[in-house]
Amino acid sequence: MHCGLGARAVATTLGLSYITRMIRPILFHPDPRLKKACSDVVDITDTVRGLAEDMLETMYDAPGIGLAAPQIGVLERIVVLDCVKEDGAAPDPKIMINPQITAQSDETNIYEEGCLSIPEHFAEVTRPSEVEVLWFDQNGAEHKAGFDGLWATCIQHEIDHLNGKLFIDYLGAIKRQMITRKMQKFKREIARGKAE
Numbered sequence: 134m135h136c137g138l139g140a141r142a143v144a145t146t147l148g149l150s151y152i153t154r155m156i157r158p159i160l161f162h163p164d165p166r167l168k169k170a171c172s173d174v175v176d177i178t179d180t181v182r183g184l185a186e187d188m189l190e191t192m193y194d195a196p197g198i199g200l201a202a203p204q205i206g207v208l209e210r211i212v213v214l215d216c217v218k219e220d221g222a223a224p225d226p227k228i229m230i231n232p233q234i235t236a237q238s239d240e241t242n243i244y245e246e247g248c249l250s251i252p253e254h255f256a257e258v259t260r261p262s263e264v265e266v267l268w269f270d271q272n273g274a275e276h277k278a279g280f281d282g283l284w285a286t287c288i289q290h291e292i293d294h295l296n297g298k299l300f301i302d303y304l305g306a307i308k309r310q311m312i313t314r315k316m317q318k319f320k321r322e323i324a325r326g327k328a329e
């Protein structure tokens with residue numbers, strides 16, 4: 134029971150302290166904004182750059198390895214990621230604007246995925262193990278590169294967000310509904326905590 138606790142206490146009880154100190158609040162499933170296809174960025178302005186920086190900060194703070202703009206309620210095709218996980222390794226933040234997968238391997242990989250918009254829920258998802266991606270950086274320079282391993286999975290997960298697709302959409306209906314019901318309950322608890 135979380136009655137009588139504030140949002141911070143609820144989040145702390147749930148081991149999710151990032152919820153109350155997010156630079157940009159992250160939307161939680163179910164939310165209609167997480168189901169929408171996002172628009173291309175037409176002009177890489179200071180606003181876009183500021184947004185991307187905030188997204189990186191929000192992602193590192195969570196901590197997470199990827200974040201897509203719709204997760205903070207901005208329906209534009211921007212993702213940030215950093216899949217460097219080794220202790221002591223230099224961070225490798227990437228900002229991808231209008232990312233597109235231009236090629237993918239027939240070979241697949243299975244990773245246990247999670248999502249900052251669906252905290253505490255994880256499931257195995259099968260995806261192509263290698264992808265080639267075309268994107269623009271925050272300065273408008275075009276890049277094309279191949280990714281494998283966790284990077285490939287994370288990029289596909291984030292690009293899915295731009296198309297209104299979540300990792301739970303790869304699961305069977307029963308499992309997806311179970312997670313959605315638990316998330317509805319979780320959101321009620323957070324909302325109740327904030328109201329107090």
Ligand SMILES: [Zn+2]
Pocket residue numbers: 247248249250290294
């Ligand atoms: Zn996600």
